[in-house]
Amino acid sequence: MNARGDMATKGAIRIQNVDKMYYAREGAVQAVSDCSLDIRAGEICMIVGPSGCGKTTLLNAIAGFHDITGGAIYLDGEMLCGPDRPKADPGPDRVVVFQNGALFPWKTNLENVAFGPVVQGRLTKAQANEKARGMMADAGLVGVEHNYPGEVSSGMRRRVEIVRALMNDPKVLLLDEPFRALDSLTKSVMHEALLEIYYKNKVTIFFITHDLEEAIFLGHRVAIMTTRPCKPKKILDVDIPHPRDYSVLTSPRFRSLMEETVNAVHEEAVKAFEAGEKEM
Amino acid sequence: MANVIRATSAGEIGAWDMFTYRVSKWVRSPTPYLMLVGFMLFFGAWFLLSEVFRFWRFASLPGPRQVLIEWFNPNPVYGMSLYTPDYYVHVWSSLRRVLYAFVISTGLGVPFGLFLGWSKTFREFTFPVFETLRPIPVLAWVPLAIVMFRGEETPVIFLTTLASFYATALNTMLGVQSIDEAYPRAAACLGASKWQIFRHIIIPGALPFIFTGLQISVGVAWFSLVAAEMVSGEYGLGYLINTSYVNVQYPVILIGMISVGIVGYASSALVRLAGDYLMQWRVRELALGAGR
Numbered sequence: 140m141n142a143r144g145d146m147a148t149k150g151a152i153r154i155q156n157v158d159k160m161y162y163a164r165e166g167a168v169q170a171v172s173d174c175s176l177d178i179r180a181g182e183i184c185m186i187v188g189p190s191g192c193g194k195t196t197l198l199n200a201i202a203g204f205h206d207i208t209g210g211a212i213y214l215d216g217e218m219l220c221g222p223d224r225p226k227a228d229p230g231p232d233r234v235v236v237f238q239n240g241a242l243f244p245w246k247t248n249l250e251n252v253a254f255g256p257v258v259q260g261r262l263t264k265a266q267a268n269e270k271a272r273g274m275m276a277d278a279g280l281v282g283v284e285h286n287y288p289g290e291v292s293s294g295m296r297r298r299v300e301i302v303r304a305l306m307n308d309p310k311v312l313l314l315d316e317p318f319r320a321l322d323s324l325t326k327s328v329m330h331e332a333l334l335e336i337y338y339k340n341k342v343t344i345f346f347i348t349h350d351l352e353e354a355i356f357l358g359h360r361v362a363i364m365t366t367r368p369c370k371p372k373k374i375l376d377v378d379i380p381h382p383r384d385y386s387v388l389t390s391p392r393f394r395s396l397m398e399e400t401v402n403a404v405h406e407e408a409v410k411a412f413e414a415g416e417k418e419m
Numbered sequence: 420m421a422n423v424i425r426a427t428s429a430g431e432i433g434a435w436d437m438f439t440y441r442v443s444k445w446v447r448s449p450t451p452y453l454m455l456v457g458f459m460l461f462f463g464a465w466f467l468l469s470e471v472f473r474f475w476r477f478a479s480l481p482g483p484r485q486v487l488i489e490w491f492n493p494n495p496v497y498g499m500s501l502y503t504p505d506y507y508v509h510v511w512s513s514l515r516r517v518l519y520a521f522v523i524s525t526g527l528g529v530p531f532g533l534f535l536g537w538s539k540t541f542r543e544f545t546f547p548v549f550e551t552l553r554p555i556p557v558l559a560w561v562p563l564a565i566v567m568f569r570g571e572e573t574p575v576i577f578l579t580t581l582a583s584f585y586a587t588a589l590n591t592m593l594g595v596q597s598i599d600e601a602y603p604r605a606a607a608c609l610g611a612s613k614w615q616i617f618r619h620i621i622i623p624g625a626l627p628f629i630f631t632g633l634q635i636s637v638g639v640a641w642f643s644l645v646a647a648e649m650v651s652g653e654y655g656l657g658y659l660i661n662t663s664y665v666n667v668q669y670p671v672i673l674i675g676m677i678s679v680g681i682v683g684y685a686s687s688a689l690v691r692l693a694g695d696y697l698m699q700w701r702v703r704e705l706a707l708g709a710g711r
Contacts, residue, residue: 204604229607241601245623245700255609258619289704307609 150310150343151215152178152201158209159196170196172368174210180310183337183344185358187351187404189411193369194347195238198313201345202235203227214310231255234304235313239320240296242288248299249275249284255307271306278302278336294325298332305340314346318353327385330356338382351400355393356383363403366411373403437695437702481670486677489670497668499659510678512654516572517640517686520579524636528587529629535588536595537621553585557643561650571652578647583636590632594625627701630694634687641683656682 159171170193178184186194199205201212201219203226211221219227234255235241242251252275253267262270275284278298283291288299297317304312318326330353337344348354354361361375377396379387387393445451462483468474470482489495493502500506534541535549557578564574602624606616648657656675663671695702 202604202608229604231608231610234608235605237601237605239599239601241599241605243602243605243620243623244704245626245698246619247700254606254611254619258606258612258615259610287700287703289700303609 149180149215151180151213152176152311152343152345153213153216154178154197154201154210155212156210157197157200157207157212159193159200159205160208169368171200171207172370174368174370176362176371176374178343178345179359180215181341181343182359183346183357185354185361186345186347186364187349187354187361187400188364188369189366189404189408190349192364192366192407192411194364195315197369198235198315198345198347201227201311202233202313203229231259231307232309233311233313234307234309235315236297236300236304236317238316240288240293240300240317242296242300242303244287244289247285247287248280248291251288251299252303252306254303259307267306271302274302274306275299277339278332292325294321294329297321297329301333301336305336305342309342311343311345314344316347316349319349326350326353331384333357334381334383351397351404352388355379355396355400356385356387361400363400363407366407366414372407375400375403437699441706479669481673486670486673490674490677497663497666497671499663499668499671499674506674509654509656509659509675510682512652512658513641513644513648513656513679514682516576516579516648516655517637517644519576520583520640520644521637521686523576524580524583524587524640525633528584528632528636529591531584532588532591532629532632533595533617533621533625535592536625537617542592549585549588553589557582557646558650561647564647565651575644575647575652575655579640579644582639582643586635586639587629587632590635591625591629594628594632595621597628598624626694626698630690630698633690633694637686637690638683641679641686645679 154174154176157171157174158169160167160169162168174197176184186197188194196205200207201214203219206225207220208225212219212227213221214232218224219233242248243254246254249268249271252271253262253264256262256267256270257264272284275281278301280295280298280302283295283299288296291299300317301312318329321329334357344357346354346357355375355377358377359381361377362371363373363375364370365372375396379390379392379396465480466483468477469480470484489497490500492500495503498505531545535546536542560578560581561574564577568574568577598621602620603616606620611619644655645657645660648655649661652658656679660672660675663669663675
């Protein structure tokens with residue numbers, strides 16, 4: 140698709156004064172309050188914050204799983220949700236990769252990857268299978284097409300799921316701690332795989348994580364969120380040039396960015412801990 | 420073990436290969452031998468209590484030797500054995516009724532359960548009625564069934580269907596509710612319509628629970644069939660058991676009971692096989708899990 144270094148022209152997300160309040164047993168909870176964040180087209184924006192701070196609520200609002208109670212979210216200038224329509228419609232322009240993985244266990248990996256274009260009626264099953272095979276091969280997923288997701292390693296499942304999302308040429312990839320359950324070695328392999336996929340596709344990535352190293356390694360910017368209600372506390376520019384590889388981790392610049400992030404996040408984590416926030 | 424399956428390229432594994440693989444694994448495991456020991460202990464205890472020691476009330480119970488001799492007797496004392504055509508008429512009548520009842524209860528129960536789980540509105544107005552009818556025992560329906568339905572067959576089939584329907588519908592509903600929220604969400608993200616989500620996510624996602632329900636369903640079908648046949652009908656194993664009691668032909672009661680047990684076991688096994696066939700993904704996952 141785009142050459143390396145080219146910024147994509149699609150997939151800019153504008154989050155404008157978003158509020159989200161919901162009612163739980165303990166009463167009204169303000170999960171997100173007056174949250175504004177501009178994500179540029181083709182940017183990898185990492186969202187970091189303490190557990191239960193409302194990051195996922197924000198992702199769900201963009202994806203169209205939840206409504207918002209105030210503000211608006213735009214994708215390339217078009218309103219996804221806002222004052223007149225509190226809930227966006229989920230769609231293939233914003234595909235989510237879920238925390239615990241959501242490959243359909245009853246479909247083979249290939250059927251999973253081909254699912255999107257087929258149900259949308261964009262491709263026939265044969266065309267979709269062919270494209271899926273090609274994209275899986277590009278992502279190093281050869282020989283597992285006819286396996287069920289339950290038969291391959293968790294790292295492989297994650298890759299299949301990311302490829303399934305990319306099959307739809309989405310404008311935005313919404314990742315909700317996709318590598319949380321992986322061990323650190325698999326995780327590092329997945330990071331490089333994700334970047335490789337990103338360099339080929341240049342899609343906007345909205346990536347929620349707890350892992351600060353992951354955040355700085357992958358992101359163009361890291362948005363550190365306050366504990367509930369969620370809003371950006373600090374936005375960090377990661378001025379390490381892409382393409383990156385794992386040698387970056389030991390560079391002094393990486394270290395100093397890491398320090399800066401740790402301080403900001405720690406403050407919020409302590410607040411969250413004292414408030415007794417539940418894991419969400 | 421897992422490697423054996425993977426190495427032959429899992430994609431091309433047919434149901435038959437899987438079946439033979441599992442049978443050979445089964446024969447090499449302790450499972451069948453433990454099963455044999457279990458049966459031997461059961462029949463041994465029965466034999467000792469009823470025929471050898473004639474212990475307490477067991478003295479009035481026909482012993483397994485006596486039952487087997489009668490069952491395999493070309494000239495049965497009480498006129499009922501593997502050699503009399505009447506025996507097969509009874510077995511077939513019951514089998515046919517269970518088959519009808521099972522088909523009807525599955526055909527109605529699965530869609531009903533799917534909608535119960537899928538649509539909150541549908542659930543809210545039908546589930547309370549469903550839950551009120553469910554505890555009413557099959558036997559309480561007998562008079563109504565006889566009044567409502569004509570002939571000998573339909574009341575029995577109706578009674579047999581009832582409990583099966585509840586088991587299937589309830590399990591199907593739970594199956595839909597057990598589906599991880601992430602699956603329908605992921606499908607919506609990928610552009611699936613509501614109907615496509617129903618077809619590609621809800622139905623296959625609920626399948627493991629549906630088949631649990633179907634296994635319970637065949638079980639209770641036999642259970643209620645025999646009850647129904649004891650009150651109405653002129654053939655069938657339940658009828659046979661009841662008339663043998665009335666005519667004081669005790670070994671025949673046991674022949675009837677054991678026949679229900681065997682045919683019932685076989686029918687649940689068939690349902691399980693059908694489930695495995697439809698849920699290869701699950702079979703393979705479990706096979707891997709066991710091999711790890």
